[in-house]
Amino acid sequence: MSYDGLRSLLPKNDLLGFAVLALLLVVVLPLSLDIFRLNLVGKYLTYAFVALGLVLCWGYGGILSLGQGVFFGLGGYAMAMFLKLEASSPENTAIQSTPGIPDFMDWNQITELPWFWEPFNSLIFTVLAIVIIPSIFAYIIGVAMFKRRVGGVYFAIITQAVAAILTILIIGQQGYTGGVNGITDLRTLKGWDIRTDEAKYAFYFLCVFMLFVCLFIAQYVRKSKLGRLLVAMREMEDRVRFSGYDVSNFKIFVFCLGSAFAAIGGAMFTLQVGFMSPTFVGIVPSIEMVIFCAVGGRLSILGAVYGTLVVNWAKTTFSESFPELWLFAMGALFIAVVMAFPNGLAGLYNKYAAHHVEKLLGKKKGQSPDAKATVGTQGVAHERQ
Amino acid sequence: MATMNHASQSGLGGKLPGLVKTLAGAVAGATMAFSAALHAAPATSEVNTTDLAVTDDTVTVGILHSVTGTMAISETGSVQAEKLAIEQINAQGGVLGRQIEYIQEDGASDWPTFAEKSRKLLLNDKVATVFGCWTSASRKAVLPVFEQYNGMLYYPTFYEGLEQSPNVIYTGQEATQQILAGIDWVVEEKGAKSFYLLGSDYIWPRTSNKIARKHIDKLGLKVSGEEYYPLGHTQFNSVINKIKLKKPDVIFASVVGGSNVAFYKQLKAAGIDMTDEKPLVLTISVTEDEILGIGGENIDGAYASMKYFQSLTNQNNQEFVKAFKERWGDDIVIGDVTQAAYLGPWLWKAAVEKAGSFDVDKVREASPGIELTTAPEGYVKIHPNHHLWSKTRIGRAKTDGQYEIVYETDELIEPDPFPEGYQ
Numbered sequence: 039m040s041y042d043g044l045r046s047l048l049p050k051n052d053l054l055g056f057a058v059l060a061l062l063l064v065v066v067l068p069l070s071l072d073i074f075r076l077n078l079v080g081k082y083l084t085y086a087f088v089a090l091g092l093v094l095c096w097g098y099g100g101i102l103s104l105g106q107g108v109f110f111g112l113g114g115y116a117m118a119m120f121l122k123l124e125a126s127s128p129e130n131t132a133i134q135s136t137p138g139i140p141d142f143m144d145w146n147q148i149t150e151l152p153w154f155w156e157p158f159n160s161l162i163f164t165v166l167a168i169v170i171i172p173s174i175f176a177y178i179i180g181v182a183m184f185k186r187r188v189g190g191v192y193f194a195i196i197t198q199a200v201a202a203i204l205t206i207l208i209i210g211q212q213g214y215t216g217g218v219n220g221i222t223d224l225r226t227l228k229g230w231d232i233r234t235d236e237a238k239y240a241f242y243f244l245c246v247f248m249l250f251v252c253l254f255i256a257q258y259v260r261k262s263k264l265g266r267l268l269v270a271m272r273e274m275e276d277r278v279r280f281s282g283y284d285v286s287n288f289k290i291f292v293f294c295l296g297s298a299f300a301a302i303g304g305a306m307f308t309l310q311v312g313f314m315s316p317t318f319v320g321i322v323p324s325i326e327m328v329i330f331c332a333v334g335g336r337l338s339i340l341g342a343v344y345g346t347l348v349v350n351w352a353k354t355t356f357s358e359s360f361p362e363l364w365l366f367a368m369g370a371l372f373i374a375v376v377m378a379f380p381n382g383l384a385g386l387y388n389k390y391a392a393h394h395v396e397k398l399l400g401k402k403k404g405q406s407p408d409a410k411a412t413v414g415t416q417g418v419a420h421e422r423q
Numbered sequence: 424m425a426t427m428n429h430a431s432q433s434g435l436g437g438k439l440p441g442l443v444k445t446l447a448g449a450v451a452g453a454t455m456a457f458s459a460a461l462h463a464a465p466a467t468s469e470v471n472t473t474d475l476a477v478t479d480d481t482v483t484v485g486i487l488h489s490v491t492g493t494m495a496i497s498e499t500g501s502v503q504a505e506k507l508a509i510e511q512i513n514a515q516g517g518v519l520g521r522q523i524e525y526i527q528e529d530g531a532s533d534w535p536t537f538a539e540k541s542r543k544l545l546l547n548d549k550v551a552t553v554f555g556c557w558t559s560a561s562r563k564a565v566l567p568v569f570e571q572y573n574g575m576l577y578y579p580t581f582y583e584g585l586e587q588s589p590n591v592i593y594t595g596q597e598a599t600q601q602i603l604a605g606i607d608w609v610v611e612e613k614g615a616k617s618f619y620l621l622g623s624d625y626i627w628p629r630t631s632n633k634i635a636r637k638h639i640d641k642l643g644l645k646v647s648g649e650e651y652y653p654l655g656h657t658q659f660n661s662v663i664n665k666i667k668l669k670k671p672d673v674i675f676a677s678v679v680g681g682s683n684v685a686f687y688k689q690l691k692a693a694g695i696d697m698t699d700e701k702p703l704v705l706t707i708s709v710t711e712d713e714i715l716g717i718g719g720e721n722i723d724g725a726y727a728s729m730k731y732f733q734s735l736t737n738q739n740n741q742e743f744v745k746a747f748k749e750r751w752g753d754d755i756v757i758g759d760v761t762q763a764a765y766l767g768p769w770l771w772k773a774a775v776e777k778a779g780s781f782d783v784d785k786v787r788e789a790s791p792g793i794e795l796t797t798a799p800e801g802y803v804k805i806h807p808n809h810h811l812w813s814k815t816r817i818g819r820a821k822t823d824g825q826y827e828i829v830y831e832t833d834e835l836i837e838p839d840p841f842p843e844g845y846q
Contacts (some may be wrong), residue, residue: 054648078539112826133841145585145626147633209653210624218625218654219560220534223567233571284744312567315534358543361529362490 041326047254047261050399051392055340056253063246073235076167077283080242082350085110087303089331089342090249091296096328097291097336098265100102101189105197106300106327108204109172112302115208115215117170118314119155120164121224121232132227140221144389146213155214161228168305169298179288184235185284189275198321205320224308232309245306246265249343252299256339259295273380333375335384344383435718448824449504455468470780470813473573477781482521482776484509484768485528487565489553491653494682498511498557500712501579501764503751505554506615508768511746515595518772519781521605526550534564541565545572550740551781552577552623557760559583566591573839575783577767580760581729583630584840589787592770593810595728595763597840598631599691601707604815605728606831607639607676609705612830621704623676624651631707633638637845647671651677657685663693666702675708687721697820702708710758711824719824731800732818732826756824762799769795770805802835810838 048056067079089107128137134144136311137340139151179200183193208215216222226232230312232241259265270278271285279285317323334345353373356364379386467479476483486505488498496578509523517523526548528540537556544550545568552575556562559582569576569590576591584597609615618639622628636646645649649668650662652780678686690697690704697704704725711733714722733744733756743765747757770793777780778789791807804812812835818826 050740072547074542077542081539142626145583145630150540210631212625217556219563224564225567251608311538313534313535313538313564315564317533319537354539357529360525364529365491 047258049094050392051396052257054395054399056250056257059253059343060250063249064412068239068242069249074237074241077238077310078350078354079347080238080245080376081307081346083245084303084310084344085327085330085350086249086343087252087306088300089334089346090252091299093332093334093336093339093342094256094259094268094292094330095296096331098268098272099289100268101293102194102291102297102328103197103324104194104321104328105324106296107319107324108201108326110178110196110304110307110323111204111208111295111314112172112175112318113168113304113316114308114318115221115304116158116164116167116301117305117308118221118224119158121143121162121227122221123155123159125223125225129261131360140216141223142211142219142221150215159329168301172297173294176294177290178282179287180293182291184286184289186369189289194212198324200271200317201321205316206350209260211295213291215317218316220262220313221232221315222315224312224414227309233312241306241309245310245390248302248306252345253294253339256299259292260339264288264291268316299367314417319334327342333372333382335382335386336385337381340389341382341384348383425574427445432485433630434585456495459726470519471551471782472780473544473784474549474783475551475781477521478549478743480521481524482496482551482759483524483526483548484708484771484783485541485550485555486525486547487528487530487537487540487544488557489530489532489561491525491529494530494532495559496626496716497712497760498530499679500755500758500761501554501557503755504579504747504757504761505768507747508749508765510750512768512772518775519779523768530555530561534558535536537561538564538568540618541568541574541576542572544570545574550574551775552769552771552783552786554579554764556580557683562586562591564600573667573783575771577764577784579764579767581763583627584842585630586839587810588807590783591809591810591840592767592790593840594766595760596813596815597810597838597843598627598634599842600810600815600836601728601731602631602635603638604836605705605707605726605817606635608728608817608830609673609703609726610642610644611674613700613703615644615703616668617647617671617718618673618675618780619647619666619671620649620675622651622708623654623656623679623682625654626812628679628708631718631729632675634842634845635675636833641844653684654682656682659686659689661691662695663695667695671702674702674704677708678706679708681716683709685715686717687725688718692719696724696776697722700724706783710760711756711826712758712761714820714824715756719820719822723822727818727820727821727828729816730761730813732756732761732816732828734818734825734828735799735801737799738803739797739801740799741836764833766798766800766803769797774805803807804835806838808838810840813835 088110092106095103122140125139126138131137132140134145136149183196192375209217232235267278267283267288271288275285329350330343330346333349335341353368356367445566446708448628451506467477471477486502488502489495490499490502509525512518513522526544528544530537530540536754544553549806554577557580562578566588570588574590577594578591579594580593582597582602620635622632632649639646648665661778706725706727709727744757748755773793774790777793778785793805795803800813806812814835815832816828817830818828822828
């Protein structure tokens with residue numbers, strides 16, 4: 039991409055925001071947190087993928103999906119299936135009636151690997167499946183809904199129903215899916231132990247890297263004509279349609295994109311936490327993810343990341359300090375957010391801090407005009423010094 | 424810089440060992456004398472070589488149950504029992520001269536949260552042991568964490584077996600200890616010939632019914648139906664109609680949680696009077712805690728196969744029930760799992776004292792053969808497979824929500840988590 043292209047993709051303010059986030063995630067947190075806390079941050083960040091997808095779907099496109107847990111779950115389960123097959127080698131499972139199949143299948147009297155598990159022996163297939171299967175699923179839902187001009191509240195309700203159905207399916211078919219327990223006890227990735235501290239560091243950085251890839255894609259969509267069309271559709275769908283655009287195709291696209299983001303988050307979750315269970319697929323986690331997005335500010339892609347981090351950090355801290363009362367504290371936090379700053383953290387930033395930063399940036403511009411030429415952490419870290 | 428550091432280190436290296444030895448000796452001596460004067464307790468450096476949260480007069484343990492969410496109603500009893508046991512042990516002088524302090528974490532009825540919190544307890548808080556978990560799903564979620572960081576978990580719930588981790592002591596009964604004697608009893612005493620198996624749809628009821636079915640087959644008797652319903656299911660009318668049609672002698676029920684309320688109420692409403700014992704209801708999932716929700720009048724006459732009932736009349740249990748009510752209120756009831764949770768801290772104390780150390784490896788080594796003569800359920804002993812030897816008892820539910828004990832096995836039953844011929 040040319041320099042001008044980059045400039046238009048990442049204007050000054052956005053560039054600063056990206057750089058500060060990168061600095062926080064790549065330098066500050068890894069240096070200041072021990073591996074346990076860093077692993078927790080890594081886990082929180084996996085939800086940020088979902089929140090990011092929601093910013094595009096809901097904040098820009100006006101499509102509120104209350105079933106993003108479905109895609110998070112599909113991605114997570116795909117990854118977990120691969121890891122579970124590797125952990126279920128005949129040597130590891132010698133104690134079972136049928137060695138070589140996952141333990142929960144053995145408990146459920148299944149004696150051979152079901153056909154749809156077979157392809158997950160391949161890592162390449164798994165990586166592709168993580169993105170493609172949820173996208174296809176989102177495409178089917180999208181076509182079925184948007185082509186019929188189902189939207190708004192009805193769409194939200196249907197996505198909830200899908201989340202409920204998938205949860206029931208996973209729990210009911212426990213011989214094939216692990217049921218309520220989920221897929222647990224994942225050990226190695228291509229022979230590499232994923233439970234060690236080194237692996238946790240590696241997955242953290244992989245997760246941050248993937249998050250930035252998704253952030254850049256989201257930024258690209260936002261800045262492109264597509265992004266402006268999405269906003270136009272949100273504000274006045276009929277006018278866009280009368281201008282000759284096929285509204286449903288744009289909606290389907292952005293819904294699929296959000297789903298693919300969520301699925302990548304799910305896969306990263308499985309890698310970092312070491313298991314996957316239906317508790318992430320249902321209605322409650324799906325709504326929680328909308329809350330992360332709302333706290334961050336539903337129009338801000340960076341806000342989504344901060345919102346997720348803040349809410350989850352609060353959740354962990356409150357529950358460690360007040361194991362019996364923490365839910366009330368969380369409730370109070372959500373009410374406070376909605377009452378005090380309905381546009382979330384990003385709204386707060388724009389209202390109070392943004393013009394100070396701009397002023398600062400304006401001064402800096404004169405002093406080091408070449409600093410912005412390099413995009414990324416180092417360039418701005420340099421500029422800030 | 425690097426070379427300088429290296430040089431200065433090796434320069435000092437020559438003198439250091441002697442100095443360190445003297446210092447360490449002096450410190451250790453002082454600590455020993457100090458703690459001997461205070462508690463006659465062994466030095467911390469001796470009883471804790473693995474960097475656990477043990478000081479000269481305290482040892483920190485973890486309690487990890489759900490106190491919020493759908494499981495809170497079941498797990499609260501376990502938390503209360505564990506806290507009571509810890510307080511009683513402290514009142515007796517603690518463990519190895521150290522008072523037990525606990526850090527409580529909330530698993531929030533959410534399996535990944537259990538994994539997160541167990542990692543926190545083991546890695547950050549360095550607790551010496553953890554008392555916790557309830558559902559199989561939560562145990563499966565924390566198991567890799569305990570095995571990775573070599574922690575020790577005391578797990579109180581009756582469960583499906585098929586597991587034997589070096590990092591878990593199972594203080595509840597595994598499936599064969601609960602089921603086989605129960606089925607034998609209804610066959611011998613009640614002349615039961617046919618069984619209808621009914622449970623919630625997850626691993627524990629499915630495994631339990633698998634074991635029950637094999638045992639019924641072995642006895643040459645008949646299983647007339649087997650059905651599962653999702654957790655939280657509340658519509659049992661269709662299965663109750665099938666039961667009325669097939670007329671089994673026994674309904675063998677492993678329905679869990681809130682579903683129980685609907686199941687027993689609908690059974691009664693459908694005209695099946697459990698006191699007639701036609702069919703007889705034998706449950707392995709309803710303790711005194713669940714009856715609080717079901718209502719004694721709705722389950723009057725059903726039989727439960729457990730290892731503990733609050734109505735046990737032995738001396739140990741009378742003292743336990745009295746202490747429990749004094750601590751947590753007169754209205755409280757004590758179920759099977761609550762009692763098993765109470766055993767956890769006592770078994771851990773006995774193992775630590777036998778080992779003379781808090782180190783998990785030594786506690787594990789000392790655990791097999793540990794006996795508890797003061798257990799409310801009577802006498803228990805830890806088997807080398809980390810489960811407890813315990814009796815099976817049959818109770819008959821009464822309208823006041825308590826069980827009348829009608830049978831107990833003569834001998835302790837050996838735990839057998841991987842039963843041959845039942846897999």
